[in-house]
Amino acid sequence: MNVYVGGDVSKGYADFCLMDEEGEILLEIQMDDTHKGHSRMGELIRECNRKVGPEEEMEIALEATGGMERNWLDLFRELGEDSEQDLKVYRFNPLVIRRFTEQRLHTNKTDEISARALANYLRLGLAEKKAAYTDAGPADGLKTLARKTQRMVNQSVDLKNELQALLQRAHPELVQYVRGHMSQWVLRLIKQYPTPSEVVEAGPETLSGIPYVTEEKAQSIVEAARTSVASQTDEDTALTLSLTAGDLLRLEKRINRLKERLWNRVRDRRAPRLLASIEGIGKWSAAVLYCEIGDITRFSSAKKLIAYAGLDPQREESGDIAREKTTGKQGNAHIRSVLYGCPAAAIRNSTNPPVRKLYDRLKERGKHQKVAEVACMRKLLAIVYGCWSNNERFDPTYEKRLKARQAEKKSTGEASGEQNADQSFDMSAPVSRKEAKKRRKATSPEKGAGPSARGQGAFLDEYHNGESASEQT
Template sequence: MDVHRAFAQIAILEDGKVIDEQRLDLVQDKVVAFGRRLRLDDEVVLEATGNTAAIERLLRPFVSRVVIANPRMVRAIAYARVKTDKIDAITLARLQASGFLPEVWAADEDTVRRRRQAAERMGLLDETVRLKSRIHAVLHANLIPKYKGALFGPAGRRWLAAASLPEHERLILDRLVNELQHTTEQLAALDRELACLALADERAVRMMTVPGVGPVVATMVLSAIGDISRFESPQKLASYFGLTPKVRQSGEGPARHGRISKQGNGSVRKMLVEAAWSAQSAPGPLRAFFARISAKRGAAAAIVATARKLTVLIWHILAKGQVYAFARPAFQAMKLRKVALKAGAPREYGKAGPGRDYWIKEIRHREMDYVKRAEDAYAKMVDAWRQVPPKVRKKTC
């Protein structure tokens, strides 16, 4: 099936020959009717696109397999000067029949739901940034000086309402502020849903033991990963998020490593970088790692390397069922309590909750001293590496 927005071009291959070609309108009833005409031992092939998940879900009960192809790799394998929908559909069928089709994982229902929520959150976040930029543009165009404080907080909103603007500019600003308020409320409601998902998922709770990883980051990463068993190593997971460097090598020349590939889910990669910024500000080995790379390559390269290190930690946590070795129990309890409050848990005044220990100065400082010793141990280990003289290769004749 060569899938488009409103239709799919279908080529049916049997015993190496095309026995039928047809066009199918991508409407639920017609897709189900087409599925009923197939045999239980048939295989359906389609490229990964926006409506692939819906087609896969509708056809899955009627065939043995629904195979989803990687569109990037299909183009590389089946490049043709003459390209039509019919040729593309036949190519997909023949690649599958010959065993050369680059296949991607078909997400289960729970993962698809999580991915939709993650995509919706990123859309709301982008809309929030856009509205704030437009509000700043209105103020700049009317020579309104910058507000000293949080412009979009309660005091800032009152300042915006009292700003001296022409009538038509005031109407624009009020409309933008109202849209921002509505979008912010939608984002907060979605964050409550994500917080509930994170608390109900043991994997997300373990991931939140890592500094910088909160309920949103944990849920978005899990939505992208799905089943961790499909990644054999942490390097595979880092490559899936586009956090591994490009490599160019040919002939006898040395391999050249460039910038990160940026393949895969860009939204999750962005969230991991933001989590890395938070993690490098907390005491522990991650901060020492960031400092080491930053001194050598600069902060920009160091934060990407830290995001990759976070990905490695996440793989070990999910694949081995472990928690972060340098997690602070009191801080973790306080962190989970805040997530529970965001999810809608009632406040319990006058009663010591699970995060009480964090607010006891002695306990908090004791935990911080523990992770600080781990940070210092990492720095000493790096110094020991640097003191070892480089190996001198013997010349051979």
Template sequence: MNRYLTEGLTPVFGLEDVGGYGRDVALYLIEQGYFVKFVNSSLSNSERNSYAMTQKNDSWDAQCVANVLIRQLPHLPDTSPSDIHWVIGQLVGRRNAIIKAQTALKNQLHIQLNYHYPSYKDFFSEVDGKTALAFWESYPSPSHLKGVTMEGLRTFLLEASNNACSTRKAEKILLFVQADGEVKREYQTSRDFIIQSMVRNISYTKQEIKKMDTELKVTIQKLGMQLETMPGIDTVTASALIAEIGDIHRFTNSDKLARYSGVAPIKMGSGGKETMKKTKQGNRKLYDVFYNLAVQQVQVSKGSKIPRNPVFYAYYNQKQSEGKSKSQALLCIMRRLVRIVYGMMKNKTAYILLRMPETKAS
């Protein structure tokens, strides 16, 4: 590399991937004293698609990254692959993988139960709830309920649900099973085994998710941040924010964080007219986190009709009264959240919910 440098020039490296294999490269370059910038893959992809003939190979990818680096150098965040942020990112990724696997298992369980218990959706509100899983494992098909009395089933359900299920639940299940009629099929023993295997697997993933949440809570506490003091931010959301943002100090202000997360609109103009348009650039995972958080800020309690966060709820209604659509008002909430989260992470401060006159949502 040194042979390409002339005296007085400082090399700057741009890397797309600083979370996987690229992390080791970034660490090596930083340890050697070089400047390393993070190039969002959406930017390099846009660069690639801007040419009449698109191509995809390593050398062309590198050229596209270099083009973005040259043009956007002052605006690109510094790469800062610190170990704790990397670990949190890995934990979040592992948790997401478990959740995805659990969702697939639940879908498979729905298919199997549909054969065995046509009215299974009327049994339990959640097919993978604690009591439901205990029931499916002990009674994977109606044939296992033969000879079981209502009192016997009631006792089983009370024990499985920690005394939450009533006698009516047992009666309801037996009545539905009777109404469904005979559903026994060939190779029923193997079919039962499939359901019981799924139940064991789902129970295992639930325990793993609990362990993962505990590990995440312990790990993010080492950063000394107080993100969970904001309504709507639990351990999972806080971990996702930290994992996608990384070291907050690589962003000199909240505006850069907003651009990085795709929350800040971009200026579009033609013929002397300019307007601000929503962009699909930026870190889409981080964008989704801020979007979900914004939705929670303007939610209203179903029972009391009291807003979850009165300050944001009032701000949301104010923006709509100014003529903005619901989606535009929500984007304003997201932009405000970026500023607050940026300040909380940088200064390690808690969120203080301002007191407002308690009013019910209309």
């Protein structure tokens, strides 16, 4: 007898549904996330396992619920190791199960219904191997630490924005020193002397005692403070500025320590070092990508990794109507967050030719800077997949050499350009004017360029080009 177990996990407990291969519900039960509840669940699984024949199977599925499912997954993993029979455990994205229930016209949602849907999903053989739970990859503690550090980085950004907005009213002469990078000496100065009057009272000699503040710079700051146009210089504002600067100093010091700790924990592993070799991706970004992606073998192509990160281009096409949207943004937000600043670093010194050329090409087409940067993020992630999956360091000349080989094959007639040779278009078909124009172009030798060459959109165009050039297959 095949047995399928679906579990809907909530805070402190979980609802389970046991179903046989005919879809009959064997048992519905709620278990607490405690030692007693785990013991009862273990006894139940072992009892069912004894009823499963050698050629039959027992599968268990849980939804990903922000980490609350981890205790149960660990229990089932231990039960599988103790059992002679293979116990398959899956963890699904809740969106997958929601779409499954919607296809079956079920609109109600309760914990019991979700558990039944999970068991039924397994019974119908819809589970993909990539959803199988495995403890391969970095430990969960590393991912937890990385996400905590990312939240602290976001807090730091919020404090910097708050400080800049307040300086505009309380000490506008210092705004020039906090554009872009906010140096430690500026924060120390603001913490000790938050208002122009306090800066003037301190004098150049005192200010020059702050590290990295030269006598010339101190004199310039004092002179500017004497003629300040600040409109908000009361003691309450001064206290707010001082506290904000102090919070930033402490927070950035802690962030730097955590980033260093995280890299030290993963630097002995091959994958993070490969990722750090990619121009534009530093040690911190490499460590976060390693923790968030986990096991690269879960993804069969760069396209699937890009979709997992929510950076896949969204295109809707039906008949003559085709719409291109921005990215999906339904994937891993932590990957998108850490990649956000990487294109600028890759473009700055042209040390990453594939990314730089893509950026320049999109800007020449008149694309907005943010559009170009998102396309470069997608390109970087495709390179990440290529380096990691092939266990190779980043090679800036790889794409150039790949295109040269492709051009050589095309010139010798080895290129596979015959994929549409067997497809003939009937121009007398009652198609729309737009479709007829497309068919004429496809059949005209002088206009036989591929769809990407005719500009179907930067998102889709560069997405496919970036994948094929960077998968390194």
